[in-house]
Amino acid sequence: MRQPTLDDTSQDTRPSSTEPGPEPVVKTLAPLARGVLEAVAVEHGVCIRPVPMRRVDLNTGAAEVVYVPCGHTLASVCPSCAERKRKLRAVQCRQGWHLSEEPIITRADPDAEQRAWMELRAQAAAARDLAAENGTAHGEDAAFWDAVVRDLDNELERAGVRGSLKAGDQSKSRRTRSTRRRQDAPDLPRRPVDSRTVGKVFRGKDGNTFRPSLFLTLTLDSYGRVRGDGTPVDPESYDYARAARDALHFSKLVDRFVQNLRRFVGYDVQYFAAVEPQRRLAPHLHMAIRGTISRAELRQVVAATYHQVWWPSTDRVVFDGEHLPVWDDAAGDNGGGYLDPTTGEVLPTWDEALDALGEDADAEPLHVVKFGRQIDAQGVLADSADSRRCIGYLTK
Ligand SMILES: [Zn+2]
Structure with missing residues (x-):
């Protein structure tokens, strides 16, 4: 606000040196409505x-x-x-x-409006397929019917239908190969994952039962010593590149951790998490996990979790200064591409570069992200002061 x-004019009257001069003239304007x-x-x-x-x-x-x-x-x-x-x-x-208690999740039956939109969508999809085969359907071409199907998908979503029917949309082929094969399996025993989501109940000596939950904090490794304000003690040796790459790919590491954790403990672990920067700007993860998991198990999963980044190597600068790639509308297969300024050779796109990397059996990942070895895990009981404090961390 x-x-x-x-x-503005008050700046002219301010003393130019640090000596105590006359009080600066400050004019306070009336607040705006x-x-x-x-x-x-x-x-x-x-x-x-x-x-x-x-x-x-x-x-x-x-x-x-x-x-x-x-x-x-x-x-x-x-x-x-x-x-x-x-x-x-x-x-x-x-x-x-x-x-x-295990939450019971049911799907509502479709209502009349949702059924009506779906019927229209089915008719439009049939017309689109017909137009794709014969050139036209009901006097319109496939592009027209494609647009109608998309509009109807939007209406379905607006009417509260979740999920999509993207069978007809093959415009974006998903990149599935090599990178998947290259994510080596973590060195962890795997159990079939049960659909259970609530934690185990423990019985105390006095017969009381309690069901603790877990508050977990994971950080990234050190990149060199830092001062109290988070700046490196020795900027020469501080590993800025690794710090930046770790931060960039942190979310993938978190996904992988959750996946590994579920397979390792054998139930559908649920969590509420927040990622925030530490003082040294490295991201760290606070995670409220339903149920409890032993520190030994957590330590094992954290140690075995990593994410490999399969990007082309960045250790050699190819173009810089005045020597930069040139855009050419006629190059490439997809309406333009970049050319080498000297040889005129068409440069590969990002996807082509990744494909080439996928076919190179000797390629190494550009970067591997891992958590630091330090883990902080505390058991927290429902409605305790601890619980409220942790929820405060997660919902700043
Ligand atoms: Zn508002």
């Missing part, structure tokens, strides 16, 4: 940038404009909506983390 600011309005809205937890939507009464045809909250999650955009979303996340985290 807008703060009252210094008048919009700023006041936003301040009052935030104070009352009301959205400061509501979105106008037109609502039409289908019987009378009368239209009115209603305002719905923007729902933004960043406090810098809308403090009120961000705070409301934060509270909601905290509630979801608390309820999900310490769940003691």
Whole structure:
């Protein structure tokens, strides 16, 4: 929001040296109406940038404009909506983390509207297939029917249908080969994964039962010693490249960790997690895991988890300065490509470079991401002060 600011002319009157001179002239402008309005809205937890939507009464045809909250999650955009979303996340985290009964998840039966859209979509898809075969269907070509099918998919989604029927859409072929083969299996025993998600119950000496949950923090390895403010003690030896690559691929490592953990412990481990930067800017992971897993098991999974990055090598600079690739609209198969400025050779695209790497049996991964060996795991009981503190970490 807008703060009252210094008048521009006041800068001229400020002393130019550090000696105590005359007091700078500060002129405070009156707050702007919009700023006041936003301040009052935030104070009352009301959205400061509501979105106008037109609502039409289908019987009378009368239209009115209603305002719905923007729902933004960043406090810098809308403090009120961000705070409301934060509270909601905290509630979801608390309820999900310490769940003691297996949740029953059912799918609602499709309603009349959803059925109607689906019927239309089936007709449009049939017309599209016909047009693809004969050139036209009902006087329109395949591209027209493709667009109709896409519109109907959007309507289905809007009507609350989840998932998609993308059978007809082969425009993007998925890259599945080599990188998958190259992700070597972790050195861990595997168990079949049970659909159970809640943790085990423990019985105390007094006969009381309790079902602890787990709060886990994982970090990345050291790249060199850092000072209290997170800056390297010795910038010469600090491994900036590894720090940057680790940060870039951290999310893949987290996915892999969860996958390995589920296979190792043999049940469908559920979690609520937040990734945030440490002072040295390396990301670290806080994870509220439903149920409890021993430290020894966690340590084993953390040690065995890694993610390999199969990218072309970056150790040699090929083009720099004035010597840069040139774009040519006529090059390549897909409407243009980059040429070598000296030889005029068409340079490979990113996908082609990855394909070449996949076929090279001697290739090495550009980078391997692993967690640091230090793991922090604590058992947390439902509705305890510990639990509230951890949920605070996760829903900042
Ligand atoms: Zn808002």
